[in-house]
Amino acid sequence: MKHLNRYVIYAVLGPLLGLGVSLTAQAELAVIVHPSNPVTELSQTQVQKLFLGRSLMFPNTETKVYSIDQDESSPIFKRFYEKVIQMNVSKLKKYRAYYLFSGRGRLPLSLDNTNEVIDRVSRTENAISYVHLKDTSDKVKVVYTMP
Amino acid sequence: MDRMNIKLREHRMLTRSLLGCVLFCLSLPSFAFGEWEFSGFASIGAGKLDQEDVRYIDFTDEWSMNSDSVLGLQAQVEISDRWSFISQVVASGTDFTPDDPYTPKLEWFVLGYQISPSMQMRIGRIRAPQYLYSTTLEVGYTYQWVRPSQNAYPLFFSPFKHLDGIDFSQNFSLNDVDLGYQAYIGLTEGEYEGTFAESEYTFGGNLYASWSNFSVRVSGQHLKASIESSGFDDFVAGYQGVAATLTPGSDAEQAFLTVADSFDVNGQKVNYLSLGLTWGLGDWTLESEILNFRSEDRNYSNDADGYYVSAAYQWGDVSPYVMIGEYHNRLSDDIKNKAMATEQYIAQGVAPNVDELRAKTVAVMGLFNVNQETITLGVRYDFHPQADFKFEVEYFNFLNDSYGNFYPTDMFEKGRTAVLTSFVIDVVF
Numbered sequence: 308m309k310h311l312n313r314y315v316i317y318a319v320l321g322p323l324l325g326l327g328v329s330l331t332a333q334a335e336l337a338v339i340v341h342p343s344n345p346v347t348e349l350s351q352t353q354v355q356k357l358f359l360g361r362s363l364m365f366p367n368t369e370t371k372v373y374s375i376d377q378d379e380s381s382p383i384f385k386r387f388y389e390k391v392i393q394m395n396v397s398k399l400k401k402y403r404a405y406y407l408f409s410g411r412g413r414l415p416l417s418l419d420n421t422n423e424v425i426d427r428v429s430r431t432e433n434a435i436s437y438v439h440l441k442d443t444s445d446k447v448k449v450v451y452t453m454p
Numbered sequence: 455m456d457r458m459n460i461k462l463r464e465h466r467m468l469t470r471s472l473l474g475c476v477l478f479c480l481s482l483p484s485f486a487f488g489e490w491e492f493s494g495f496a497s498i499g500a501g502k503l504d505q506e507d508v509r510y511i512d513f514t515d516e517w518s519m520n521s522d523s524v525l526g527l528q529a530q531v532e533i534s535d536r537w538s539f540i541s542q543v544v545a546s547g548t549d550f551t552p553d554d555p556y557t558p559k560l561e562w563f564v565l566g567y568q569i570s571p572s573m574q575m576r577i578g579r580i581r582a583p584q585y586l587y588s589t590t591l592e593v594g595y596t597y598q599w600v601r602p603s604q605n606a607y608p609l610f611f612s613p614f615k616h617l618d619g620i621d622f623s624q625n626f627s628l629n630d631v632d633l634g635y636q637a638y639i640g641l642t643e644g645e646y647e648g649t650f651a652e653s654e655y656t657f658g659g660n661l662y663a664s665w666s667n668f669s670v671r672v673s674g675q676h677l678k679a680s681i682e683s684s685g686f687d688d689f690v691a692g693y694q695g696v697a698a699t700l701t702p703g704s705d706a707e708q709a710f711l712t713v714a715d716s717f718d719v720n721g722q723k724v725n726y727l728s729l730g731l732t733w734g735l736g737d738w739t740l741e742s743e744i745l746n747f748r749s750e751d752r753n754y755s756n757d758a759d760g761y762y763v764s765a766a767y768q769w770g771d772v773s774p775y776v777m778i779g780e781y782h783n784r785l786s787d788d789i790k791n792k793a794m795a796t797e798q799y800i801a802q803g804v805a806p807n808v809d810e811l812r813a814k815t816v817a818v819m820g821l822f823n824v825n826q827e828t829i830t831l832g833v834r835y836d837f838h839p840q841a842d843f844k845f846e847v848e849y850f851n852f853l854n855d856s857y858g859n860f861y862p863t864d865m866f867e868k869g870r871t872a873v874l875t876s877f878v879i880d881v882v883f
Contacts, residue, residue: 352627361625361632364571371535371568379839397768397836398734404495404882405596408528409589410540410562410580413491 335440336387338451339425341432344370349451355392357435359402360412365433374415375424375436383421387437391453494527494883497594501876507863511609512548513874520547520555522601522878524592528562538566544592550612551645561592561616573624582617583636583660584673586730586743591615594880598741598775598834600846601878603762604859605779605828606728606743610756613644613651614677632664642677647861648685654678654721667734675726679719681754686717689818692811696800706799713792713815716753724749737768755786756822771837775846777830781858785822789815826858827851845877 356362377384421438428434429446499522501513511521526544542562547555564578581589590596619640637659643652658675693714700707727746747758762779793815800808832846850872852858857869
């Protein structure tokens with residue numbers, strides 16, 4: 308009976324715990340800019356172009372983009388590039404090397420963690436980066452989200 | 455023996471220096487100094503052919519390291535929102551010039567101006583964007599293989615790999631399709647295996663379209679080239695020598711001088727076209743490029759056609775690949791015809807030295823008619839976020855009694871097949 312109860316508990320809690328883990332992993336992603344940036348909203352395609360360096364200025368502005376990445380080993384880096392930019396990390400590495408050494412321009416600045424990212428974006432008028440939506444504050448402006 | 459020891463010592467010193475450099479590079483991310491940003495790339499490669507008395511790039515039947523080893527450093531700065539500057543210096547183990555291996559060469563030195571969010575203009579030294587990977591030819595990390603296929607990246611075109619001039623590029627979107635173009639004009643010059651080539655002008659452009667995981671790129675270039683080849687000095691001297699024995703101003707003298715003059719090229723028009731395709735199919739990446747090279751049919755000139763098709767499968771950090779390709783080069787019959795035309799002034803059998811000169815001319819010109827098929831099997835392993843290791847075996851099947859792009863010690867030796875085994879470690883930092 309004891310064993311049976313344990314199985315029931317596992318059966319009920321297992322999926323819930325699994326769902327909980329899944330929800331944590333799937334925390335909503337937010338693309339952020341400086342609050343003074345005139346851009347209010349970006350499409351996924353625009354976000355892709357800005358982070359891949361295919362567009363060097365914010366849409367409908369003359370402001371050059373200063374893109375900032377999370378640490379390359381962080382889960383959010385992998386998820387952002389796979390889900391939002393739709394490029395796996397392996398391809399991204401080759402693309403970035405190609406971009407840099409074919410004279411296209413600079414690569415995004417890489418920062419260690421979300422706090423540093425938010426701090427840098429809040430102090431840099433032309434910056435753009437990404438964090439979990441739950442980590443945003445009024446120090447930055449959210450211009451794109453992805454569940 | 456002494457020579458072998460010296461060679462071994464050189465290799466050890468080179469290996470140590472390059473390994474030191476790679477370990478140092480891996481310990482660094484690309485870093486910024488003020489507004490300047492510094493980055494670089496390096497490759498250490500080695501390879502060996504399966505047969506003696508032949509050379510391909512710098513490969514022989516002994517393990518050698520110069521063909522794929524390279525070090526490059528780049529400095530760039532964003533001067534303002536619109537202006538930027540990039541400089542790149544590359545030291546290659548083999549660059550087909552008489553300079554010592556690893557002599558640093560300036561490949562990029564360019565000032566860029568961002569006209570609008572999608573439009574850019576640059577002035578200075580840029581890499582000529584002839585192929586998919588021509589702007590990063592020395593950056594092994596950017597492509598799948600140990601080196602891009604020589605079937606579509608012909609070695610003889612290496613003198614024109616960069617140009618001093620101006621370019622203009624723009625990209626835009628049409629529904630779900632990304633489109634772009636680049637146009638450029640400038641001057642080029644360089645050397646390849648004893649041949650010095652320069653252009654009076656070079657202009658060209660490319661168009662690309664990218665939709666979902668499929669992209670296509672068409673590139674074209676036109677140039678007016680002058681070529682001086684020291685490798686033909688003996689022939690030039692031979693025909694001039696015969697001319698000197700003939701009546702000055704006669705048709706006969708003129709016929710021999712015409713052959714002598716044909717080994718140099720002045721103001722020859724050259725057209726180059728290439729088509730590149732890339733298709734990502736889940737974990738598969740298919741890539742292909744097709745080359746079409748045409749030059750004005752006179753003097754020392756050639757036409758070339760080639761292609762490769764590559765399929766790579768991404769399995770975590772490991773990516774096996776297979777590549778097939780073909781290459782055909784045809785030298786103009788112009789020199790051969792002019793040499794044979796001298797028979798009307800000094801007939802066959804009259805002067806053995808003249809007969810021999812003509813026979814050698816025909817034979818040597820025939821060596822430039824090369825035909826080959828290749829099959830390459832390899833694997834790329836991304837063992838570090840900034841480095842990869844590649845190993846590949848390339849099988850060459852030489853057609854029509856040619857020796858492909860190989861240089862046999864005995865120039866009349868005919869090739870049948872060859873196998874090149876090579877590996878490389880590529881690093882970016």
